[in-house]
Amino acid sequence: DGGITQSPKYLFRKEGQNVTLSCEQNLNHDAMYWYRQDPGQGLRLIYYSQIVNDFQKGDIAEGYSVSREKKESFPLTVTSAQKNPTAFYLCASSIAGISYEQYFGPGTRLTVT
Amino acid sequence: GEDVEQSLFLSVREGDSSVINCTYTDSSSTYLYWYKQEPGAGLQLLTYIFSNMDMKQDQRLTVLLNKKDKHLSLRIADTQTGDSAIYFCAEGEGSQGNLIFGKGTKLSVKP
Numbered sequence: 001d002g003g004i005t006q007s008p009k010y011l012f013r014k015e016g017q018n019v020t021l022s023c024e025q026n027l028n029h030d031a032m033y034w035y036r037q038d039p040g041q042g043l044r045l046i047y048y049s050q051i052v053n054d055f056q057k058g059d060i061a062e063g064y065s066v067s068r069e070k071k072e073s074f075p076l077t078v079t080s081a082q083k084n085p086t087a088f089y090l091c092a093s094s095i096a097g098i099s100y101e102q103y104f105g106p107g108t109r110l111t112v113t
Numbered sequence: 114g115e116d117v118e119q120s121l122f123l124s125v126r127e128g129d130s131s132v133i134n135c136t137y138t139d140s141s142s143t144y145l146y147w148y149k150q151e152p153g154a155g156l157q158l159l160t161y162i163f164s165n166m167d168m169k170q171d172q173r174l175t176v177l178l179n180k181k182d183k184h185l186s187l188r189i190a191d192t193q194t195g196d197s198a199i200y201f202c203a204e205g206e207g208s209q210g211n212l213i214f215g216k217g218t219k220l221s222v223k224p
Contacts, residue, residue, distance in 0.1 A: 004155075033211075040121070042201065042216035043156075058211075090155055101146060102212055104155035 003027065004105035006091050011110045013085075021076045021108045023091035029103075030096035032074035036060060037088040037107075046089075049074055050096050078110065085112045119202055119215035126223050131189040133218045135202030138183060142204040145178065146212065147187045150199045159187070159200075189220075197222045 004025040013019045025032065031050050035043040045058030049068040063082025068074055074093075078085045088109050092102040116138045125131045137145070143164050148156040162169045162176045162185075169176045175188040189196055199217040 006155075040216060043214040045211060048211060092156075101144070101158050101161055103158065104148075106155045107153070109153075 004091060004093055004103060006089075006105035006108050008108060009106065011108055013110070013112050015112055016080045017112075018077055018079050019085075019110065019112075021078065021089055021091075021110070023074045023076065023105060025072055025074075025091075025093045025103075025105075027093055027103065028071070029093035030071065031094045032068070033092040033094075033102060034058075034064075034066065034074070034076045035090045035092065037090060043090065046076065078112075085110060117202055117204055117213050117215035119200075119218045121216065122219050122221070124221045124223065125192050127192060127194055129192055131187075131192045131196070131220055131222075133187045133189075133200050133202075133220065135185040135187075135215055136183055137185065137202070137204045137213075139204055139213070140180075140183065144205040145176075145185050146203040146205075147174075147176065148201040148203060148214075150201065150217070152198075156201060192220075192222050194222045194224060196220060 007022045033048045034046040037043050044060050046064050047066040049055035052071050055066050055068050065077045088107050090107045091105045094102040118136045146161040147159045149159050150156045160171050162178050173190045177186045199219050201217045202215040203212040
């Protein structure tokens with residue numbers, strides 16, 4: 001079955017540690033996205049990538065980093081520089097182009113204490 | 114910049130129709146989308162409409178677009194308890210293919 005997987009579903013870390021969230025897709029989509037969701041805030045774009053080996057900052061990129069070495073993978077690292085990392089993180093993918101619909105993974109809930 | 118506005122809550126009785134409204138600011142949006150999010154899950158694409166259309170119907174879902182007023186609505190007929198979720202409106206930003214999401218409307222369906 002084609003789709004997007006994110007792992008793990010729940011992640012716990014101590015403050016000051018970097019943590020990497022996984023996102024894999026087998027939809028053969030060129031574009032991939034990372035969003036952060038906080039209660040009552042909707043979705044905010046962290047990073048996006050339209051093609052392998054290229055990515056752009058979204059609205060809230062500070063404290064995060066990404067890589068896009070393979071078409072099917074777009075991992076997100078939450079660094080210790082991110083001041084409020086506890087949130088629900090969603091990965092999405094789409095056919096590259098103008099406003100094609102995005103397909104979402106199940107999300108990872110990160111809790112940092 | 115672009116912005117998408119939605120009311121935060123809507124409560125209806127099972128069997129009634131639900132209407133979720135959305136306003137957007139980017140007049141160049143080509144596509145407008147409705148997504149559904151159940152608790153603890155990712156977003157599921159429900160439907161979308163091209164900006165040159167006024168209406169789109171898909172089973173119990175009807176999308177209405179008033180491009181002049183930049184107003185989009187989603188009507189769910191015969192609302193069921195399984196429709197309880199958060200519904201997000203999104204507009205396409207344009208050349209980068211990014212979507213701008215509203216904050217979501219939480220639909221509660223009472224039996």
